[in-house]
Structure formats: structure tokens, C-alpha cells
Amino acid sequence: MHSFKDLTNHFSERFNTTHFPEFPISLYEPCNYFLTLGGKRIRPVLCLMGNELFEDIHEDAYNAAIAIELFHNFSLIHDDIMDAAPLRRSMQTVHTKYNNNTAILSGDVMLIRCYDYINKITPTYLPKVLHLFNKTAREVCEGQQLDMDFEKQVTVVLDEYISMISLKTSVLIAASLEIGAVIGGAGEANCKHIYEFGRNLGIAFQIQDDYLDAFGSPEKFGKDVGGDIKQNKKTFLMLHTLATANKQQKEEINYLIQNNPADKVAKMLAIYKACNVDDWAKTLKEKYLQTAYQHLEDMAVISARKQPLKELAAFLIARDY
Amino acid sequence: MHSFKDLTNHFSERFNTTHFPEFPISLYEPCNYFLTLGGKRIRPVLCLMGNELFEDIHEDAYNAAIAIELFHNFSLIHDDIMDAAPLRRSMQTVHTKYNNNTAILSGDVMLIRCYDYINKITPTYLPKVLHLFNKTAREVCEGQQLDMDFEKQVTVVLDEYISMISLKTSVLIAASLEIGAVIGGAGEANCKHIYEFGRNLGIAFQIQDDYLDAFGSPEKFGKDVGGDIKQNKKTFLMLHTLATANKQQKEEINYLIQNNPADKVAKMLAIYKACNVDDWAKTLKEKYLQTAYQHLEDMAVISARKQPLKELAAFLIARDY
Numbered sequence: 001m002h003s004f005k006d007l008t009n010h011f012s013e014r015f016n017t018t019h020f021p022e023f024p025i026s027l028y029e030p031c032n033y034f035l036t037l038g039g040k041r042i043r044p045v046l047c048l049m050g051n052e053l054f055e056d057i058h059e060d061a062y063n064a065a066i067a068i069e070l071f072h073n074f075s076l077i078h079d080d081i082m083d084a085a086p087l088r089r090s091m092q093t094v095h096t097k098y099n100n101n102t103a104i105l106s107g108d109v110m111l112i113r114c115y116d117y118i119n120k121i122t123p124t125y126l127p128k129v130l131h132l133f134n135k136t137a138r139e140v141c142e143g144q145q146l147d148m149d150f151e152k153q154v155t156v157v158l159d160e161y162i163s164m165i166s167l168k169t170s171v172l173i174a175a176s177l178e179i180g181a182v183i184g185g186a187g188e189a190n191c192k193h194i195y196e197f198g199r200n201l202g203i204a205f206q207i208q209d210d211y212l213d214a215f216g217s218p219e220k221f222g223k224d225v226g227g228d229i230k231q232n233k234k235t236f237l238m239l240h241t242l243a244t245a246n247k248q249q250k251e252e253i254n255y256l257i258q259n260n261p262a263d264k265v266a267k268m269l270a271i272y273k274a275c276n277v278d279d280w281a282k283t284l285k286e287k288y289l290q291t292a293y294q295h296l297e298d299m300a301v302i303s304a305r306k307q308p309l310k311e312l313a314a315f316l317i318a319r320d321y
Numbered sequence: 322m323h324s325f326k327d328l329t330n331h332f333s334e335r336f337n338t339t340h341f342p343e344f345p346i347s348l349y350e351p352c353n354y355f356l357t358l359g360g361k362r363i364r365p366v367l368c369l370m371g372n373e374l375f376e377d378i379h380e381d382a383y384n385a386a387i388a389i390e391l392f393h394n395f396s397l398i399h400d401d402i403m404d405a406a407p408l409r410r411s412m413q414t415v416h417t418k419y420n421n422n423t424a425i426l427s428g429d430v431m432l433i434r435c436y437d438y439i440n441k442i443t444p445t446y447l448p449k450v451l452h453l454f455n456k457t458a459r460e461v462c463e464g465q466q467l468d469m470d471f472e473k474q475v476t477v478v479l480d481e482y483i484s485m486i487s488l489k490t491s492v493l494i495a496a497s498l499e500i501g502a503v504i505g506g507a508g509e510a511n512c513k514h515i516y517e518f519g520r521n522l523g524i525a526f527q528i529q530d531d532y533l534d535a536f537g538s539p540e541k542f543g544k545d546v547g548g549d550i551k552q553n554k555k556t557f558l559m560l561h562t563l564a565t566a567n568k569q570q571k572e573e574i575n576y577l578i579q580n581n582p583a584d585k586v587a588k589m590l591a592i593y594k595a596c597n598v599d600d601w602a603k604t605l606k607e608k609y610l611q612t613a614y615q616h617l618e619d620m621a622v623i624s625a626r627k628q629p630l631k632e633l634a635a636f637l638i639a640r641d642y
Contacts, residue, residue, distance in 0.1 A: 027466035078429060082422040101403040101469060104425055108399060108432065109462040112455055115436060119451045123444050130440045134433055141430040145348035148422060 001052060001305060004312045007045045014062055015041070015069060019113055030094050030106040034077055037089045042316070043176040044069040049312070050180025050194055053305050060121045060183045064129060067117035068176050070110055071133075075140055077107040082148060083231070111137075121183070129179050136175035143168025156234045158243070162203060165236075169209075170202025193295045200292035201313055207285040208317060210235040214269060215278060226265035232257050236284065237277045244275050289317055322373060322626060325633045328366045335383055336362070336390060340434055351415050351427040355398055358410045363637070364497040365390040370633070371501025371515055374626050381442045381504045385450060388438035389497050391431055392454075396461055398428040403469060404552070432458075442504070450500050457496035464489025477555045479564070483524060486557075490530075491523025514620045521613035522634050528606040529638055531556040535590060536599060547586035553578050557605065558598045565596050610638055 002010070019035070020028040044065030051061035079085075080093035081103050087093065095103035114133075121129050146164040150156045177198040178191050186194070213228045214237055228235045245253060249271050256264045272278065292313060296306055323331070340356070341349040365386030372382035400406075401414040402424050408414060416424035435454075442450050467485040471477045498519040499512050507515070534549045535558055549556045566574060570592050577585050593599065613634060617627055 024463055024466050024470065026470050027463060078425055082425060100421075102466075104399055104402060105462055105466055105469075108429075109459055111429065111432060112458045112462065115451065115455050119448055119455065123448060126447060127440055127444060130436065134436050134440065137433045138430055141426055141433065142345055142348060145345050145423075145426055148426075149345065149347050 001308055002048075002057075003308055004045055004049070004315070007048045007052075008041055010057075011041055011044050011048060011062070011065055011069075015044070015066060019066070019070065020109070026102065027106060027109060030098050030102050031110050033097065034073055034088075034094050034106070034110075037091050039069075039073075039089065041069060043072050043172055046173060046176040046198065046312075047180040049309055050177035051184045052180075053194070053299070053301050053309070054181060054184030054186050054190075058183050060125065061180050063117045063120040064133075064179045064183060065176075067114040067133065068172070068179070070114045070117070071137060071140075072172065074107045074110040074114070075144070077103055077110065079144055081107075082144065085227070125183055128182055132175055132179055132182065136171050139167045139171045143171075150234050151232065153234075155242070156239060158236075158239050161234060161236065161239055165203055165206045166199060169206045170199045173202035173205070174198030190299050190301065193299045197292045197295040197299075197309070200288045200295065201316070204285045204288035204292065204317055207236050207281055207288065210237055211278065211281045211285075214272060226269070229265050229268045230260075236281055237272055240277050240280055241272055241275045244277075245271065249274065285317065289313065322629055323369075323378075324629055325366055325370070325636070328369045328373075328629075329362055331378075332362055332365050332369060332383070332386055332390075336365070336387060340387070340391065341430070347423065348427060348430060351419050351423050352431050354418065355394055355409075355415050355427070355431075358412050360390075360394075360410065362390060364393050364493055367494060367497040367519065367633075368501040370630055371498035372505045373501075374515070374620070374622050374630070375502060375505030375507050375511075379504050381446065382501050384438045384441040385454075385500045385504060386497075388435040388454065389493070389500070391435045391438070392458060392461075393493065395428045395431040395435070396465070398424055398431065400465055402428075403465065406548070446504055449503055453496055453500055453503065457492050460488045460492045464492075471555050472553065474555075476563075477560060479557075479560050482555065482557065482560055486524055486527045487520060490527045491520045494523035494526070495519030508621075511620050511622065514616045518613045518616040518620075518630070521609045521616065522637070525606045525609035525613065525638055528557050528602055528609065531558055532599065532602045532606075535593060547590070550586050550589045551581075557602055558593055561598050561601055562593055562596045565598075566592065570595065606638065610634065 015035075018032065020031050022028065047065040047068055048057055048061055051057050076088060077094045080088055081095045081100055085093050086096050093103070094106060098106075115130075118130055118133055119126070143164055143166070146160075147168055150161065150164060174195040175198070178186075178195045181191050181194045210228065213225065213235070216225055227233075228238070242250065242253065252267070253271060256268055261267070293310070296309060296313075299306065336356075339353065341352050343349065368386040368389055369378055369382055372378050397409060398415045401409055402416045402421055406414050407417050414424070415427060419427075436451075439451055439454055440447070464485055464487070467481075468489055471482065471485060495516040496519070499507075499516045502512050502515045531549065534546065534556070537546055548554075549559070563571070563574065573588070574592060577589055582588070614631070617630060617634075620627065
């Protein structure tokens with residue numbers, strides 16, 4: 001069994017290479033640029049961990065992991081255009097460094113490249129993995145669409161938001177684990193549990209992410225803190241604040257959203273704190289985390305093999321940056 | 322054996338259905354809208370024809386054909402954003418009717434949907450078809466990138482342009498035929514010939530398309546005539562005109578490109594005609610058409626089975642709209 005750190009190193013050795021041809025440079029250089037920005041490589045390593053729950057890591061799991069990481073990066077390149085985000089991991093996004101057209105097309109070609117790696121998988125598992133990969137890819141798009149739709153809606157119910165987050169973020173984490181498990185020969189029940197472990201962990205992780213966007217340290221977080229507030233994003237924090245704020249606070253929130261004053265972030269954060277959404281978010285995160293652990297517990301796999309996933313979950317959720 | 326028209330009807334019966342879930346409407350309605358704009362469905366029917374060269378049409382060929390047509394439509398949705406094209410088949414493009422973000426994401430989800438249909442193909446042929454489909458998809462992106470790069474370059478050599486066109490347009494036509502042939506159990510040599518038949522036919526077709534954009538009738542062509550001229554596109558016609566124009570004509574071309582006067586299209590067309598590019602384009606088209614026919618001739622398949630493809634090529638290239 002390997003730790004998350006070991007597997008991250010193993011994965012990086014294979015991933016930190018060129019995934020694209022040289023020509024046309026104008027198409028592939030932006031792809032390479034974006035991949036060099038790094039990232040925690042959580043999803044591909046989850047694929048390897050899902051695989052190692054059942055057997056020694058198979059070569060196919062590495063190919064699936066590369067496809068998953070490329071897919072994640074494709075989705076970030078396109079999301080950054082749609083969200084008009086200037087920075088990603090403290091560096092310029094593709095559409096900012098180049099232009100929108102380049103970001104559209106480089107994203108497209110990165111998505112297409114995923115399927116070359118999927119196609120390296122043993123024919124026995126190829127249809128099943130391709131099906132799961134594709135279903136997930138579609139859901140991630142649906143999640144991004146709902147996210148954009150919600151920005152225009154006056155009110156969003158927390159359940160709708162959770163369902164959006166589940167699509168936008170959690171299903172890819174869940175599918176990464178399950179794809180690894182499928183390649184490891186896991187049965188239906190275990191596949192379901194590992195998927196649900198990932199999905200619930202993903203929601204907990206997103207609650208954390210929303211929390212950090214508001215309350216994190218900008219240096220450690222590597223993103224513009226308060227970015228969600230600036231964009232009037234309906235995050236976990238904002239939805240709960242709107243549901244619990246008093247009349248005066250609601251009026252101030254509406255004023256801030258409509259007028260975008262220079263001190264909008266600071267003022268919104270003050271309201272968040274007055275409504276105790278920081279504590280509330282921590283409790284909600286804990287609820288999803290416990291559900292995730294239960295699914296891991298319920299898997300018919302000896303306890304020792306589950307240890308790395310348990311440790312990873314604890315690490316991901318405890319991070320204070 | 323079936324005619325192109327028969328196969329178009331057979332394909333349409335299967336294609337004119339919903340390829341997407343209902344929800345979120347904001348994501349899938351634009352996909353459905355774009356597909357209802359129609360189109361000649363040339364590529365999927367070529368896939369069926371490539372298949373029928375070797376055997377009765379197999380169910381897998383229909384699934385591949387649907388994937389190909391969805392891919393073509395995905396590429397149009399994204400190309401229309403990049404080219405800032407307001408109309409497609411006389412109707413609003415997706416980014417015009419909705420917005421850029423919707424067009425990006427609906428295109429993405431349409432591309433992903435292709436692979437669901439590819440995944441229905443018998444495991445025996447799946448890896449080979451997926452490989453060819455993916456290689457082609459990548460090349461189409463490369464072609465689009467080169468097309469955009471060329472717009473910014475001062476001079477483009479005809480050979481570079483042909484290589485761009487081959488990637489942007491012809492490889493998908495070629496691969497459609499070859500994918501059909503692969504599913505029909507064709508050997509390597511026949512696959513190569515059918516691919517080259519398609520690739521050369523595709524180039525001839527693009528010469529025709531450039532020609533029609535300049536000299537076609539707007540009602541029949543269904544596009545803004547002179548669109549390439551307005552956008553300063555370096556088409557076959559423009560490149561040859563620049564290569565053969567006299568000093569005074571070159572100066573006028575430069576003036577028209579830089580100043581975009583209201584009568585730009587009419588004045589540019591007058592120069593095209595003075596340089597005889599219309600006749601030249603017809604001759605060049607004929608050259609590629611003959612090469613295409615030669616590859617069809619060289620295929621180890623009885624002559625009668627080739628007849629529908631011969632007729633189709635003649636029809637495509639002779640069209641005066």
C-alpha cells in the first residue's frame with residue numbers, strides 16, 4: 001500500500017511529460033503552460049488509490065489517472081473563461097495569458113486527448129471505464145451550467161446548490177475512485193460504496209473550498225480571496241447567510257450585491273461572521289465527511305487497505321490553507 | 322447498395338431524435354436547437370457508405386455515424402464563436418442566440434456525447450475506431466488553430482493553406498469513410514485508399530466552398546456571401562489572387578483589407594474576376610477530384626459497390642449553390 005504522497009510522486013513522474021504534439025505551437029503551448037501550473041493532482045491519485053484498494057496498481061490505472069487529470073484541467077480552462085477568472089494557482093489563466101479563442105480550442109484538444117489515454121485501457125474494462133468517464137464528464141458540464149444559472153437566480157435553495165456542487169465537483173472525485181476500483185476488478189457493491197465515499201468527500205471538500213475562498217489566507221490559498229463574493233456567487237456561505245440574516249443584514253447584502261462598493265468583500269465577510277456561517281459550514285462539512293467514512297467502512301475490503309484513503313480524507317478536510 | 326439519398330433518409334430517421342437529457346434545459350436546449358438547423362449530413366452518410374463498400378450496413382456504423390455528426394456540430398458551435406459568425410444555415414449561431422458561455426459549454430457536452438455513441442461499437446473494433454476518431458478530432462482542432470493563425474499572418478503559401486484545409490475539413494470526411502470501412506472489416510490497403518479518396522475529395526469540396534462563398538447565390542448557399550472577404554480570410558481565392566495580382570491590384574487589396582469600406586466585397590470580387598481566380602479554382606478542384614477518383618479506383622472492391630461514392634463525389638462537386 002502506498003500513501004497519498006508516494007502516489008502523488010509516482011503519478012507526477014508519469015504526468016510531467018509532454019501530452020501533446022509540438023505543432024501548431026499556438027494550440028499546444030497553452031495546454032502545456034496550463035499543465036505546468038501544477039495542482040494537487042488529487043483526482044488521479046484517487047484513481048490509483050481506488051485501484052490499490054483491490055490489487056497492486058495496474059498500468060491501466062495510470063492511463064485512466066492521466067485522462068482524469070487532463071479532463072480536470074480542460075474543465076478548469078473552459079470554466080475560467082466562463083467565470084472571467086484572471087488567476088488560477090496565482091498565475092494567469094489561459095484566456096488571460098492568450099485569448100478566449102485559444103482557451104476554447106486548447107481546452108477542446110485537451111478534452112480530446114483524454115480519450116487517447118482511456119483508449120489504452122485493456123479492452124475488458126474499456127467500455128465500462130469509458131461509460132463512467134463519459135457520464136461523469138457530462139455531469140461536470142451540467143454542474144458548471146447550473147452554477148452559472150444560479151448566479152442569475154434570485155434565490156437558490158441549499159439542496160439545489162448541493163446537487164449542483166455534487167455534479168460540478170464531487171462526481172469527478174467519486175468517478176476517479178470508482179474507475180480505479182473497476183480496473184482493480186471491484187464488484188458492483190464495492191464500486192457503489194467507493195463512489196459514494198468520493199461523492200460525499202467531494203461535497204465536504206467544496207464546503208471547505210467555499211469557506212477558504214472567504215476566510216482563507218490569500219498567500220496559502222493561491223487564489224483571489226473573496227473572489228466568490230466579488231462575483232456574487234451563491235456559495236454554501238452566502239446561501240446560509242441569506243437564510244439566517246435579519247432584515248437589516250439582508251438589505252445590506254442586497255446593497256453590496258447591487259452596488260459593488262470597494263469594501264464589498266470586507267463588509268460581506270462581517271455579515272458572514274455575524275451570522276456564524278463559519279461555524280455552520282464546519283458542522284455541515286463534518287456531516288458529509290462522516291457519511292463518506294461510513295461508505296468506506298461498509299466496503300468489503302480489509303481495513304488495512306482502507307487506511308490511505310482515511311488519512312487522505314482527514315488531510316484534505318483539515319487543511320487550513 | 323444504397324444511394325446517398327437513401328442513406329441520408331436512413332440516417333436522419335435515427336439522428337432526428339433527442340441525443341441529450343432534458344435537464345438542465347439551459348445546457349441542452351442550445352444543443353438541440355443547433356441540431357435542428359439541419360445540414361447535409363454528408364459525413365455520417367459517408368461513414369455508412371464506407372461501411373457498405375464492404376458489407377451490409379452494420380448497426381455499429383450507425384453509432385459511429387451519429388458520433389461523427391455530433392462531432393461535426395460541436396466543432397461548428399465552437400468555430401462560430403471563434404469566427405464571430407452571426408449566422409449558420411441562415412439561422413442564428415448558438416453564441417448569438419444564447420451567449421458565448423452557453424456556446425462553449427453546450428459544445429463541450431456535445432463533444433462528450435460523441436464518445437457515448439463510439440462506446441456502443443463492438444469491442445473488436447472499438448479501440449481502432451476510437452483511435453481514428455480521436456486522431457481526427459485532434460487534427461480538426463489543429464486545422465481551426467492554423468486557420469486563425471493564418472488570419473494574422475501577412476503571407477500564407479498555398480501549400481500551407483492546403484495543409485490547413487486538409488486538417489480542418491478533409492480529415493473528418495476521410496475518417497468518416499475509413500471508420501465505416503473499418504467496421505466493415507476492410508484491410509489496411511483499402512482503408513488507406515478510402516481515406517485518401519475522402520481527403521482529396523474534401524480538399525476539392527473546400528475549394529468549391531471558398532468559391533461559393535465568393536461567387537455563390539446567397540439564397541441557395543444559406544450563408545452570408547462574401548463572408549470570407551469581410552473577415553479577410555486567406556482562402557484559396559485570396560491566396561491565388563495575391564500571388565497573381567499586379568501592383569495596382571495588390572495596392573487596392575491592401576486598401577480594402579485595411580479600411581473595410583462598405584463596397585469591400587464587390588470591389589474584391591471584381592479583382593478576383595480580373596485575376597481569373599474563378600477559372601483557376603475550378604481547375605484546382607478538378608485536380609484533387611481526379612486524385613480522389615484514382616484512390617477509389619485502386620480499391621480492391623468490385624466496381625459496382627463503388628458506384629454510390631462516385632455519384633456522390635460528382636454531385637458534391639458539381640453543386641452550384
